[in-house]
Amino acid sequence: MFFESINKVPPRLRKLRGTALSMDQIEGILVRTEELSEGPGEFPNALAQARREFMESHESVDGAWVAVGGS
Amino acid sequence: MALLVNGAGGSAADPILHGLRAQFVFATSSFDVATVTNAWMDQAPGFPGTSSISASLTPTAATIISGVTGSYADTPDQLTIGSTTGLATDDAIYLSHASITDGIYLIASVVDGTTITLQSDPFAGGGDQTGISYQVGWSFIEDIGTAPISSDAAGDENYFKARVADGSANTTDAFDTFWARTAPTGSAYIALDGLTYTGQTFSDNVFTLSILASWTNKGGISHVALANHSVQSVNNFTWTSGGGTA
Numbered sequence: 001m002f003f004e005s006i007n008k009v010p011p012r013l014r015k016l017r018g019t020a021l022s023m024d025q026i027e028g029i030l031v032r033t034e035e036l037s038e039g040p041g042e043f044p045n046a047l048a049q050a051r052r053e054f055m056e057s058h059e060s061v062d063g064a065w066v067a068v069g070g071s
Numbered sequence: 072m073a074l075l076v077n078g079a080g081g082s083a084a085d086p087i088l089h090g091l092r093a094q095f096v097f098a099t100s101s102f103d104v105a106t107v108t109n110a111w112m113d114q115a116p117g118f119p120g121t122s123s124i125s126a127s128l129t130p131t132a133a134t135i136i137s138g139v140t141g142s143y144a145d146t147p148d149q150l151t152i153g154s155t156t157g158l159a160t161d162d163a164i165y166l167s168h169a170s171i172t173d174g175i176y177l178i179a180s181v182v183d184g185t186t187i188t189l190q191s192d193p194f195a196g197g198g199d200q201t202g203i204s205y206q207v208g209w210s211f212i213e214d215i216g217t218a219p220i221s222s223d224a225a226g227d228e229n230y231f232k233a234r235v236a237d238g239s240a241n242t243t244d245a246f247d248t249f250w251a252r253t254a255p256t257g258s259a260y261i262a263l264d265g266l267t268y269t270g271q272t273f274s275d276n277v278f279t280l281s282i283l284a285s286w287t288n289k290g291g292i293s294h295v296a297l298a299n300h301s302v303q304s305v306n307n308f309t310w311t312s313g314g315g316t317a
Binding site for chain 1: 102103
């Protein structure tokens with residue numbers, strides 16, 4: 001777990017393309033980012049890849065990200 | 072991406088004097104800069120710029136260091152990040168954590184390959200911390216008035232610009248401006264007891280030194296008060312900033 005609560009997440013990491021992320025979604029993206037990071041300079045590229053993967057499996061609906069096919 | 076470009080803060084009415092050394096920083100609060108595409112110092116708005124300074128940045132434009140798992144040890148006041156390769160004293164780093172005011176801080180020292188200390192350390196005394204988000208920023212350090220920074224007698228406007236991209240090639244531009252003025256000279260700007268500052272002999276125990284007296288806001292300096300000289304062998308003085316009344 002990277003952050004104890006949503007209030008401790010940097011504001012710029014709480015949204016994706018202007019739509020708010022849930023705490024679980026933020027943590028999921030960051031966990032994937034860490035998995036993809038191959039070195040200390042790779043964090044931004046890994047974050048971008050993790051975000052791309054997230055957006056492939058989620059869609060923005062009524063101001064929130066929901067899993068594709070979910071309700 | 073949120074790109075911050077922090078100029079020196081000068082305005083037309085409050086310019087920076089030629090010859091002063093200044094540090095201009097750009098950084099992000101989104102921790103996702105993958106590429107510093109370019110940076111410029113120009114005398115006109117607009118992107119792309121014309122006078123590139125990307126080869127003069129510190130750390131180098133190729134130094135990309137960011138993450139969300141930084142940690143702080145309150146003893147001995149050290150911040151651990153993913154890497155310190157390419158970093159040096161006075162380099163900038165954007166930090167975000169619930170225990171501090173998010174913003175740009177300067178490195179005091181590079182301890183080892185993963186650890187730094189901070190100037191005006193915001194974490195000091197607050198205990199150990201984890202989950203610190205960080206991204207190294209990039210600085211351009213130069214004397215005001217030295218090319219490509221331009222100055223003139225009335226104050227010249229300079230544009231500090233940056234263009235960066237994230238790992239998906241999304242580009243973000245940002246800029247800030249400041250004014251640079253050739254330093255004024257003569258008794259109109261520096262006066263002793265209301266007279267020219269050279270070639271005078273004064274006998275006065277309430278001596279008045281007025282700096283930038285003819286400048287609209289006195290360059291931010293209110294007045295300089297010399298101590299009463301009647302009994303002192305050393306003439307100490309007090310510098311009061313803030314502009315306004317003399």
